[in-house]
Amino acid sequence: MPPPAALSASSSFTLLSPSPSPSPKLASFHSKHHSFHSATRFTRLRRARSLAPRCAVIEKETPETEKPDTFLRESSSPTSVRARFEKMIREAQDTVCEAIAAADGGGKFKEDVWSRPGGGGGISRVLQNGAVWEKAGVNVSVVYGVMPPEAYRAAKGAPTDHKPGPVPFFAAGISSVLHPKNPFAPTLHFNYRYFETDAPQDAPGAPRQWWFGGGTDLTPAYIFEEDVKHFHSVQKSACDKFDPTFYPRFKKWCDDYFYIKHRDERRGLGGIFFDDLNDYDQEMLLSFATECANSVVPAYVPIIEKRKDTPFTEDHKAWQQLRRGRYVEFNLVYDRGTTFGLKTGGRIESILVSLPLTARWEYDHKPEEGSEEWKLLDACINPKEWV
Amino acid sequence: MPPPAALSASSSFTLLSPSPSPSPKLASFHSKHHSFHSATRFTRLRRARSLAPRCAVIEKETPETEKPDTFLRESSSPTSVRARFEKMIREAQDTVCEAIAAADGGGKFKEDVWSRPGGGGGISRVLQNGAVWEKAGVNVSVVYGVMPPEAYRAAKGAPTDHKPGPVPFFAAGISSVLHPKNPFAPTLHFNYRYFETDAPQDAPGAPRQWWFGGGTDLTPAYIFEEDVKHFHSVQKSACDKFDPTFYPRFKKWCDDYFYIKHRDERRGLGGIFFDDLNDYDQEMLLSFATECANSVVPAYVPIIEKRKDTPFTEDHKAWQQLRRGRYVEFNLVYDRGTTFGLKTGGRIESILVSLPLTARWEYDHKPEEGSEEWKLLDACINPKEWV
Numbered sequence: 045m046p047p048p049a050a051l052s053a054s055s056s057f058t059l060l061s062p063s064p065s066p067s068p069k070l071a072s073f074h075s076k077h078h079s080f081h082s083a084t085r086f087t088r089l090r091r092a093r094s095l096a097p098r099c100a101v102i103e104k105e106t107p108e109t110e111k112p113d114t115f116l117r118e119s120s121s122p123t124s125v126r127a128r129f130e131k132m133i134r135e136a137q138d139t140v141c142e143a144i145a146a147a148d149g150g151g152k153f154k155e156d157v158w159s160r161p162g163g164g165g166g167i168s169r170v171l172q173n174g175a176v177w178e179k180a181g182v183n184v185s186v187v188y189g190v191m192p193p194e195a196y197r198a199a200k201g202a203p204t205d206h207k208p209g210p211v212p213f214f215a216a217g218i219s220s221v222l223h224p225k226n227p228f229a230p231t232l233h234f235n236y237r238y239f240e241t242d243a244p245q246d247a248p249g250a251p252r253q254w255w256f257g258g259g260t261d262l263t264p265a266y267i268f269e270e271d272v273k274h275f276h277s278v279q280k281s282a283c284d285k286f287d288p289t290f291y292p293r294f295k296k297w298c299d300d301y302f303y304i305k306h307r308d309e310r311r312g313l314g315g316i317f318f319d320d321l322n323d324y325d326q327e328m329l330l331s332f333a334t335e336c337a338n339s340v341v342p343a344y345v346p347i348i349e350k351r352k353d354t355p356f357t358e359d360h361k362a363w364q365q366l367r368r369g370r371y372v373e374f375n376l377v378y379d380r381g382t383t384f385g386l387k388t389g390g391r392i393e394s395i396l397v398s399l400p401l402t403a404r405w406e407y408d409h410k411p412e413e414g415s416e417e418w419k420l421l422d423a424c425i426n427p428k429e430w431v
Numbered sequence: 432m433p434p435p436a437a438l439s440a441s442s443s444f445t446l447l448s449p450s451p452s453p454s455p456k457l458a459s460f461h462s463k464h465h466s467f468h469s470a471t472r473f474t475r476l477r478r479a480r481s482l483a484p485r486c487a488v489i490e491k492e493t494p495e496t497e498k499p500d501t502f503l504r505e506s507s508s509p510t511s512v513r514a515r516f517e518k519m520i521r522e523a524q525d526t527v528c529e530a531i532a533a534a535d536g537g538g539k540f541k542e543d544v545w546s547r548p549g550g551g552g553g554i555s556r557v558l559q560n561g562a563v564w565e566k567a568g569v570n571v572s573v574v575y576g577v578m579p580p581e582a583y584r585a586a587k588g589a590p591t592d593h594k595p596g597p598v599p600f601f602a603a604g605i606s607s608v609l610h611p612k613n614p615f616a617p618t619l620h621f622n623y624r625y626f627e628t629d630a631p632q633d634a635p636g637a638p639r640q641w642w643f644g645g646g647t648d649l650t651p652a653y654i655f656e657e658d659v660k661h662f663h664s665v666q667k668s669a670c671d672k673f674d675p676t677f678y679p680r681f682k683k684w685c686d687d688y689f690y691i692k693h694r695d696e697r698r699g700l701g702g703i704f705f706d707d708l709n710d711y712d713q714e715m716l717l718s719f720a721t722e723c724a725n726s727v728v729p730a731y732v733p734i735i736e737k738r739k740d741t742p743f744t745e746d747h748k749a750w751q752q753l754r755r756g757r758y759v760e761f762n763l764v765y766d767r768g769t770t771f772g773l774k775t776g777g778r779i780e781s782i783l784v785s786l787p788l789t790a791r792w793e794y795d796h797k798p799e800e801g802s803e804e805w806k807l808l809d810a811c812i813n814p815k816e817w818v
Contacts, residue, residue: 154794154795156795170794170795172793172794179792179794181794305773305774306772306773306774306776306779306782307779365789369786372759372763372790373763373783376759376760376763376764377763377764377770377773383764385693386692386693386764387692387693389693392693392694393794393795395693396760396792397794399756399792400792401791401792401793402752402789402790402791402792403759403789403790403791403792404788404789404790405566405783405786405787405788405789405790406559406788407541407557407559407566407568407780407784408541408543408557408780
């Protein structure tokens with residue numbers, strides 16, 4: 045899975061910072077040779093790759109003690125889309141963290157701020173082992189980087205014989221995963237991001253590009269239909285304010301994206317997911333992303349309030365843990381943002397905060413047909429219409 | 432990571448059964464186009480891939496009630512290397528399972544036998560939630576398949592302008608992961624495999640190839656130097672019987688293979704690992720693989736006997752669980768056999784039996800410098816010489 049996919053479709057954004065890594069071409073070149081060679085070649089290979097001329101490059105992040113007003117480079121105008129998107133995601137981070145901390149009662153968010161010398165940075169907030177959530181991470185990041193020209197070309201399918209230089213890009217996003225303790229309280233994930241490329245450095249004529257991506261999805265271990273209906277109808281209302289085709293289209297997209305191929309099942313009960321969105325008015329899409337981010341709390345927190353104290357047995361907990369194992373499988377094997385971030389040296393603790401505090405794998409576990417566990421599994425295998 | 436790597440270097444073998452999947456070429460072709468497209472294309476892509484003419488192909492496995500004397504096709508002679516290798520790994524499976532069940536006292540191995548219509552099959556044995564081991568899997572498999580010609584060509588670096596047809600191959604192996612409950616008792620992994628290719632179907636002149644691969648490695652959560660020294664010296668003795676260069680070379684290879692790049696640390700304290708081994712006498716290498724497989728019980732069980740009842744605290748258990756999380760990260764992100772098997776439809780329950788029963792991820796966990804946890808981590812970051 046090449047960088048562009050991750051850049052455009054991460055479901056855990058903070059990691060999307062290119063760093064020494066081969067362009068797709070180089071990667072396949074190396075991997076082919078690597079394939080029948082000894083693992084001792086890893087190190088030599090990695091050195092070779094990091095010298096590859098067309099690599100994306102970014103500096104390592106440095107911890108900060110203070111939050112800057114903006115992670116944008118000074119050159120950015122405060123009325124630009126990138127400036128207003130950064131403002132939006134940082135406000136969303138505050139709102140969501142306040143709502144989660146309030147609903148949790150016990151836990152507090154630990155904050156880590158980081159920046160990069162050349163511009164960009166991020167704020168990671170994590171609440172761990174709270175009263176309601178065992179792990180809740182809400183991260184924002186602003187990334188400046190340079191992507192291999194293949195990415196840019198692949199994006200718009202330009203003729204591959206044309207060889208532009210590396211493409212500078214800007215990416216900002218908010219990403220969050222919230223894992224509650226109670227097996228009847230669902231996990232939530234959301235991620236909204238905005239992406240811009242400059243023209244390729246040595247092809248000034250080529251167009252600048254921008255797009256939006258993101259989504260919000262629900263992953264319960266047990267189905268309470270009223271909860272799932274509530275969650276999806278809030279997503280639908282947010283979509284319907286902008287385009288009646290959005291919800292059906294992005295609901296399907298979500299079911300397709302969070303697919304665990306080797307299990308032939310989805311991670312959870314979906315929600316909305318979209319990517320590469322640029323064929324609408326830019327202002328309209330900025331408002332849409334804002335509306336989606338603002339819908340997170342009303343879509344999720346009422347469900348938690350209802351389920352956080354439901355009594356449960358060890359069996360309920362074990363099933364939740366098995367589903368958490370599936371969450372780990374999806375994020376480490378398929379999630380484009382995670383896999384790309386791990387390969388290219390994003391901030392590991394920010395990337396892997398999406399993993400649950402604990403997970404479980406039982407050999408050949410099959411829920412009894414007709415049981416509550418089976419019903420959840422069935423809904424993950426055969427996505428349903430909830431509204 | 433293309434199929435050949437997995438075929439040649441799996442550390443969890445049972446999954447190494449090619450099935451509808453793109454050749455490396457097709458894969459990169461598709462992924463490039465996929466990269467900026469919607470996840471809804473997954474399904475269409477998969478269909479396109481499964482139609483690709485040069486795909487490796489294998490039938491889905493079917494459960495069996497009886498163990499056949501051999502999984503080899505009738506054409507195979509009982510004196511052939513493949514026949515003697517199958518006999519060896521099936522005897523090793525019996526020996527290891529008996530020793531583990533005896534040391535466990537409580538648990539029993541559950542056996543699953545499966546076969547494929549065209550020949551080949553496997554035996555999976557899993558002991559779950561025993562007295563000593565929380566999860567212990569010992570699998571053997573015999574696989575007939577056809578690999579993309581790229582694999583064959585990449586193997587021997589033949590000129591890439593030459594286009595042979597698909598290459599029929601035979602692969603047999605034993606693979607095992609043993610996860611104890613007690614945080615002071617280490618996890619063991621071992622895997623030994625033998626691989627043969629026929630000549631490419633439409634290039635009869637091209638040579639038939641064979642090679643051996645495998646290894647045994649130890650993954651403790653806490654270091655007892657005498658245990659690690661014992662484990663490594665048994666590996667060294669096995670190696671030294673055949674070639675004084677084997678242990679130093681395969682010890683290094685192991686440290687390099689089980690590297691979690693995004694953590695810059697190894698999964699554990701290593702052991703031996705080798706692959707693509709064919710530049711020695713074939714009979715000698717068969718004896719070497721046999722010696723290695725026979726060394727598993729003496730290298731591991733005495734350590735378990737010593738540590739299985741050591742009293743421990745919740746903190747010890749939590750640290751073990753964090754290390755189990757690293758085990759999951761390595762197997763799902765880097766292990767060639769696992770990643771290939773997941774992509775290409777191996778028997779999922781056999782592939783993922785390597786995952787621990789439970790694992791844990793804490794945000795930004797850093798052991799206190801000088802602590803026992805820190806010492807283990809340090810040894811995973813800076814591999815040591817143990818004998």
